[in-house]
Amino acid sequence: MALKTWKELPIGCVVSEPGSASEYHTGSWRSQRPVWDNAKCIKCGICHVYCPEGCVQQTEDGFFQADLDYCKGCGICAHECWPRAIKMVEEG
């Protein structure tokens, strides 16, 4: 998404498209990403429940993964995962 110049901003920065926050990829803020070890995962879904971004979703095989477009790398999923199946790994 190309960034607007100051002249292109709507008056008062009113956002006229509902749900447009989804176009903002907060994943760019991330310095660490969560990596699941499915051998340890018991599919309890606590990572999904606690994710403040709502970006941890269950996949067809019942395991979980984060949508890295939105995952900020906060590590709450790893902190809450009691079987210790999630590890935070440094990006880049």
Place this chain on the structure above:
Amino acid sequence: MGKRVGMEVAIAVAEAVGLCDIDMAAVYPITPQSHIAEHLSDLVANGEIDAEFVTVESEHSAMSAVIGASGAGARAFTATSSQGLMLMHELLPIASAMRLPICMAIANRAVSGPLNILNDHTDIMPQRDSGWISLFVENGQEAIDLSIIAFKIAEHKDVMLPVNVNIDGFQLTHMVEPFEMPSKEEVDRFLPPFVPHATLHPAKPVTMGAFAMSDYFTEIMKAKDEALKNSKKVILEVWDEWAKLFGRAYKPVETYKADDADILMLTMGSMGETAQMAIDELRTKGVKAGLVKLRLWRPFPFEEIKAALKDAKKLIVTDRAITFGGPGGPVFSEIKSALYAETQRPLIYNYIYGLGGRDVPVNDFTGMFEKVMADTANRLADTYEFWGVRE
């Protein structure tokens, strides 16, 4: 035609706002603004105007309520003073960033501490950088005229910014003055219905006041600065239109006997009238004294102020507030920066005066002129002094 009335200025301001088809007002009472709140709530309660009067629990809530109402497309008004304005402070830049054309009357009063209820400009000065259009009035007529004009400026499609009208507390708000009150028909002809740039409506959802990170914050600040600077063009147009309709002209910078003056004084607000009397007295003694009155505080009228001051040898800037530990008074600081790049500019003197309601009679103004005229070695230029302070 409007009619000639004698009325307390605060009551008249509420009457004038009542002529403007406001949809809502949220005002928390505070001395010396309370008569505006009381009279406006009377007008609503008596069914004289069709508006909602929201009784709020604080000025923070008052400003929050008018922001919400303006966002929903209402013509919204509030009024406050001193501590109330300080409590609103947090919300003022939000109202301007959201480009909500809220109008606010400020009955200027000293800010605590110590607690003081009387007049000076220490309440408005901390709001200087809030992004509001800021106007000063000198008498009751100007207070009612500019209270009406404020809506037209604020709501102009090329402006869409909040406006505050500064009315010296007690010195103006509690005076009974004669003036011409426009009729409802005249105000209706002057002030078109409010057309908001966006509204909150379930049928067409929008987000106002959204979050912005470093990737957009600079652009948003730039857009706001440009909007405020560009508002001057509309302010001048609206004042011209008012002058044609009502015969009373307003300018960003107004002068009195300044054309041939060697020594000028600059005032803001009600002190201008007393200063004029001092100028008259000095003129009878052959002193070429003149007065410059700053009406438009934001956007600051750089061109007009340079033009008004360019031929003077000495300039006395009077301030009713102080920037503690800084360059002197806030007006002084502004005038100095406006003239910095000019090759021809006066020596500038600064007197901080009239704080916390201290009376400033005519001989104080003549005293300032005499002190500056006696400074032949220019030792006092570029400095500030608390006028009349007990040593």
